[in-house]
Amino acid sequence: MSDKRAGLTQNQLDSYWMPYTANRQFKKDPRIITGAKGSYYTDAEGRQVFDGLSGLWCCGLGHGVPEISEAVAKQVQELDYAPGFQYGHTKSFQLAEKITEFMPDGLNRVFFVGSGSEAADTSLKIARAYWRKMGQPSKTKMIGRIKGYHGVNFGGISVGGIGANRVLYGEGISADHLAHTVIKGNEFTKGQPETGAELADELLELIGLHDASNIAAVIVEPLAGSAGVLPPPIDYLKRLRKICDEHNILLIFDEVICAFGRMGSDTGADAFGAVPDMMNIAKQLTNGVIPMGAVIARQDIYELFMEKGGPDYMMELPHGYTYSGHPVACAAGLAALDVLKKSGAIQRVKQMSGYFEDAVHSLKGTKYISDIRNFGFAAGFSVEAAPGEPSRRPYEVAMDMWGKGFYVRYGGDTVQLGLPFFTETDEMDRLIDALGDSFNALA
Numbered sequence: 550m551s552d553k554r555a556g557l558t559q560n561q562l563d564s565y566w567m568p569y570t571a572n573r574q575f576k577k578d579p580r581i582i583t584g585a586k587g588s589y590y591t592d593a594e595g596r597q598v599f600d601g602l603s604g605l606w607c608c609g610l611g612h613g614v615p616e617i618s619e620a621v622a623k624q625v626q627e628l629d630y631a632p633g634f635q636y637g638h639t640k641s642f643q644l645a646e647k648i649t650e651f652m653p654d655g656l657n658r659v660f661f662v663g664s665g666s667e668a669a670d671t672s673l674k675i676a677r678a679y680w681r682k683m684g685q686p687s688k689t690k691m692i693g694r695i696k697g698y699h700g701v702n703f704g705g706i707s708v709g710g711i712g713a714n715r716v717l718y719g720e721g722i723s724a725d726h727l728a729h730t731v732i733k734g735n736e737f738t739k740g741q742p743e744t745g746a747e748l749a750d751e752l753l754e755l756i757g758l759h760d761a762s763n764i765a766a767v768i769v770e771p772l773a774g775s776a777g778v779l780p781p782p783i784d785y786l787k788r789l790r791k792i793c794d795e796h797n798i799l800l801i802f803d804e805v806i807c808a809f810g811r812m813g814s815d816t817g818a819d820a821f822g823a824v825p826d827m828m829n830i831a832k833q834l835t836n837g838v839i840p841m842g843a844v845i846a847r848q849d850i851y852e853l854f855m856e857k858g859g860p861d862y863m864m865e866l867p868h869g870y871t872y873s874g875h876p877v878a879c880a881a882g883l884a885a886l887d888v889l890k891k892s893g894a895i896q897r898v899k900q901m902s903g904y905f906e907d908a909v910h911s912l913k914g915t916k917y918i919s920d921i922r923n924f925g926f927a928a929g930f931s932v933e934a935a936p937g938e939p940s941r942r943p944y945e946v947a948m949d950m951w952g953k954g955f956y957v958r959y960g961g962d963t964v965q966l967g968l969p970f971f972t973e974t975d976e977m978d979r980l981i982d983a984l985g986d987s988f989n990a991l992a
């Protein structure tokens with residue numbers, strides 16, 4: 550007999566303080582996932598639920614990929630853990646090299662972390678340390694962007710631009726923010742908006758205000774995901790790159806969502822034609838199977854640290870995590886990147902993104918949908934706010950979808966889709982039909 554709570558007692562439900570979750574609502578009406586295969590979850594009632602966000606943008610290859618499961622099982626038997634400080638194991642070096650094969654030229658030094666949030670703080674710390682090593686210690690301020698998401702640690706929320714993620718936590722690190730790139734007139738644009746590149750010139754205003762001698766780095770997601778899928782206007786990132794070059798400011802791309810296929814390319818840098826000085830990755834790196842992230846730096850950044858590192862028994866960057874380069878995560882990463890390449894998943898996303906684009910934009914005109922944005926296998930729908938309650942309708946849509954057998958993300962005033970890379974056209978059709986019905990069912 551199916552049991553919505555999967556046999557969990559009330560005390561077990563109460564014991565767990567769930568992340569980014571409306572705990573009170575959830576515990577009244579739990580949504581428990583008990584299994585996953587391919588593009589589908591099984592829930593506690595035995596229903597099949599389509600995974601419309603690839604987990605949390607991290608399982609693009611689908612669930613239960615045998616090559617990854619086998620690599621993980623083997624690694625746990627062979628070497629379950631090895632200290633990453635002052636000692637090494639082969640797979641971390643192999644994975645570092647493998648990652649560089651997906652990177653734009655010049656980005657080839659990989660620092661492992663455990664998550665996207667750790668990647669954010671690591672890249673910000675490397676940027677500040679870099680300028681100290683360069684003899685310019687006043688370059689400490691960071692520039693993020695409104696609506697940006699860089700995880701939940703103090704560095705990440707300081708440069709992040711989603712108010713709800715910051716409001717409770719007081720002072721962060723010194724940061725200012727560019728304007729976001731959602732502008733009036735660009736609603737319902739398919740792919741990248743043609744207008745808006747000039748928004749990058751806001752950086753010149755911030756340089757005027759703070760002076761480049763005080764600014765360490767600019768950090769942006771090439772395509773902002775969590776705020777509702779905001780593709781960059783054409784040439785916007787190239788313009789940011791140029792301004793950073795002209796003013797001696799490092800440019801960091803947070804590609805925790807973009808890298809490894811979701812954009813129909815190896816990276817967002819590749820898709821949008823601009824190369825950063827450092828790139829943050831996580832999520833799709835292991836297909837979500839084991840937590841892992843990394844910061845990939847330009848070779849000369851790494852070399853500066855080596856040159857200015859003092860005697861060679863001294864560590865050049867006093868930074869790292871217990872789980873940096875964890876052997877099991879490395880085994881998962883090696884297998885996941887191998888499958889990503891050999892399966893042709895990235896090319897498939899590119900080929901099918903036109904079909905997906907047409908499907909999501911077919912909902913233009915649907916009740917309460919005020920904008921639709923997409924790129925690759927990512928799409929976001931802005932939802933007209935119910936009076937005084939901007940998040941209520943997205944929540945109601947997502948819950949209605951769950952009831953119909955589709956998992957989608959809701960956040961702020963948006964609903965978001967991030968399809969598994971091998972989603973079939975009839976699955977897309979069913980998903981979009983159901984989504985339209987859920988919007989139409991809103992009061």
Ligand SMILES: Cc1ncc(COP(=O)(O)O)c(C=O)c1O
Nearest residue numbers: 664665666698699700803805806
């Ligand atoms: C662009 C971006 N950066 C950072 C993060 C944080 O990653 P994590 O949740 O692994 O810390 C996310 C997570 O969604 C993200 O989308």
